[in-house]
Amino acid sequence: MNPVIDKLKLLAKPKLSFLQIFNMSFGFFGIQFGFALQNGNASRILQTFGADVEHLSLFWLAAPITGMIIQPIIGHYSDRTWNRLGRRRPYFLTGAVLAALALIFMPNSAMLAYLLPPILVGAGMLMIMDASFNVAMEPFRALVADNLPNDQHSVGFSVQTFLIGAGAVIGSWLPYVFSEYLGVSKIAPVGVIPNNVIYSFYVGAAVLLLSLVWTVVTTKEYSPEERARFQESEPEVGEQKGIMSIFTDFSNMPTTMKQLGLVQFFSWFALFSMWVFSTPAIAQHVYNVLPGDTTSSRYADAANWVGILFGIYNGVSAIYALCLPSIARMTSRKIAHAFSLCAGGIGLLSIYFISDPQILIFSMIGIGLAWGSILAMPYAILSSSIPVRKMGVYMGIFNFFITFPQIVNGLFGGMIVKQLFGGQAIFALVMAGVLMLAAAVSVLNVRDNQG
Numbered sequence: 093m094n095p096v097i098d099k100l101k102l103l104a105k106p107k108l109s110f111l112q113i114f115n116m117s118f119g120f121f122g123i124q125f126g127f128a129l130q131n132g133n134a135s136r137i138l139q140t141f142g143a144d145v146e147h148l149s150l151f152w153l154a155a156p157i158t159g160m161i162i163q164p165i166i167g168h169y170s171d172r173t174w175n176r177l178g179r180r181r182p183y184f185l186t187g188a189v190l191a192a193l194a195l196i197f198m199p200n201s202a203m204l205a206y207l208l209p210p211i212l213v214g215a216g217m218l219m220i221m222d223a224s225f226n227v228a229m230e231p232f233r234a235l236v237a238d239n240l241p242n243d244q245h246s247v248g249f250s251v252q253t254f255l256i257g258a259g260a261v262i263g264s265w266l267p268y269v270f271s272e273y274l275g276v277s278k279i280a281p282v283g284v285i286p287n288n289v290i291y292s293f294y295v296g297a298a299v300l301l302l303s304l305v306w307t308v309v310t311t312k313e314y315s316p317e318e319r320a321r322f323q324e325s326e327p328e329v330g331e332q333k334g335i336m337s338i339f340t341d342f343s344n345m346p347t348t349m350k351q352l353g354l355v356q357f358f359s360w361f362a363l364f365s366m367w368v369f370s371t372p373a374i375a376q377h378v379y380n381v382l383p384g385d386t387t388s389s390r391y392a393d394a395a396n397w398v399g400i401l402f403g404i405y406n407g408v409s410a411i412y413a414l415c416l417p418s419i420a421r422m423t424s425r426k427i428a429h430a431f432s433l434c435a436g437g438i439g440l441l442s443i444y445f446i447s448d449p450q451i452l453i454f455s456m457i458g459i460g461l462a463w464g465s466i467l468a469m470p471y472a473i474l475s476s477s478i479p480v481r482k483m484g485v486y487m488g489i490f491n492f493f494i495t496f497p498q499i500v501n502g503l504f505g506g507m508i509v510k511q512l513f514g515g516q517a518i519f520a521l522v523m524a525g526v527l528m529l530a531a532a533v534s535v536l537n538v539r540d541n542q543g
Contacts, residue, residue: 105239105322108240110251114251115306116236116311117232117235117307118306119184119188119232120229120256122301122302123191123304124255124256124263124406125262125263125296125299125300126191126221126225126296127263128259128263128264129195129264129267129293132263133289134198134218135148135367135369136371136386138218139371139372141201141209142209145383146509146510149501149502149504149506149509151214151215151218152364152368156495156497156499157495158222159495160496160499162223162226162227163226163229163487163489164489166226167230167231174316180232180235180238181307181308181311184308185308187226187227187228187304190224194217194224198217199289199290201214230487230488235311237475237487238314239314242476249471250468253409253410253413254410256406256410256467257406257460259406260402260407264400264402264406265400266399267286267399268399268400271288276288280387288396341486345489346477348473348539349474351539352474352490352535352538355429355531356490356497356531358527358528358530358531359527361497361498361501362437362524362528363463364502364505365505368520369505370401370402371394371395373517373518374401374443374452377443378394378447378448397452404456406463408457408461409461410464412460412465413467416432416465416468416469420472425473426538428469429466429473431461432466434532435457435459436463436466437458437532439455439459439525440522440524440528442455443525444518477539477540508520
């Protein structure tokens with residue numbers, strides 16, 4: 093027997109079928125279902141509880157701060173976990189239960205606020221929700237790299253992005269469906285969340301839990317012994333074994349990861365601005381709602397339409413994600429990502445010139461192309477550049493380049509809107525468009541170890 097051929101057989105990780113890849117990532121459908129409800133309604137909920145527009149970004153800091161802390165830790169320990177549930181699946185299940193509880197409690201913060209103002213309880217629930225999403229979300233990225241051979245990574249992350257988009261479409265549209273088609277009230281007294289939002293969060297909790305249980309039940313993970321057959325041993329000489337090794341891994345991150353960091357900074361600063369300021373920006377700029385008005389029917393219409401628009405861009409991203417592997421093969425992963433980011437930048441900039449809510453749909457198409465690529469291409473590029481045995485911790489560390497720009501935006505975004513833009517939130521979306529174009533230029537300088 094030829095030892096070289098035998099060794100190649102040992103190192104070849106088997107390809108998975110489309111159904112296996114779909115089941116492996118189906119839990120992300122539920123995560124994004126809940127995440128879309130948060131993105132489309134958190135600003136509305138916090139404004140209802142009394143938050144000013146310029147303070148919204150400070151409350152949204154809960155998301156990136158918890159992600160920055162939790163994801164590297166979850167990645168570190170999931171790399172070292174093995175029990176009867178597997179390596180990554182225990183974290184899926186834990187995060188699902190906690191996130192479902194947070195989805196139930198957040199819109200009911202006023203009922204829970206016995207000692208603290210509702211705005212603080214709501215912000216606390218937002219932090220718990222984000223922490224739980226991060227516990228469930230981080231291992232999903234690593235699971236794709238764990239189970240798939242390198243030449244299926246783009247397909248794996250694209251299927252994941254498709255499910256993310258599909259979940260986000262339904263989650264974003266649910267408050268609108270409840271109010272417009274099921275007759276559930278979309279307005280409520282001052283300081284009270286409308287029933288269409290509350291019921292949507294209840295449905296989101298159930299979908300999140302069920303979809304993650306589906307992935308846990310239908311997906312097999314390779315045991316440590318099986319993984320050892322699929323890769324050559326990698327030296328661990330001089331490495332720390334404890335939690336502090338995260339800092340060593342951070343300082344030794346691959347060059348590709350550092351280069352992607354700049355792309356991620358521009359991309360996620362722009363996304364954070366869009367999520368935080370879209371509702372007040374569109375309410376003021378398109379619906380002519382007065383600043384501070386959160387109880388009128390017109391404000392409710394604007395907020396519900398923002399949910400529809402968010403669903404549209406997520407739907408576009410879901411469809412586009414299935415096309416990305418082909419686009420990347422015909423060009424390259426870098427060019428595919430740069431093109432997508434340009435489309436997103438143009439989409440964000442176009443909102444300033446639109447006065448008809450229906451025309452905003454065209455803006456969402458460009459944003460959807462960018463979002464679909466942001467959720468797939470950076471991870472596909474990164475997964476080819478990091479050690480297999482550290483896939484979890486480096487996927488967690490990579491989250492730093494997502495959370496850091498959001499923290500910067502959270503600290504200064506509201507101040508910029510108030511002091512520089514005179515309280516006109518629409519200019520936050522213009523700034524986001526410019527930064528998305530800057531991300532498109534930056535990605536061309538990334539070294540991709542494709543193939």
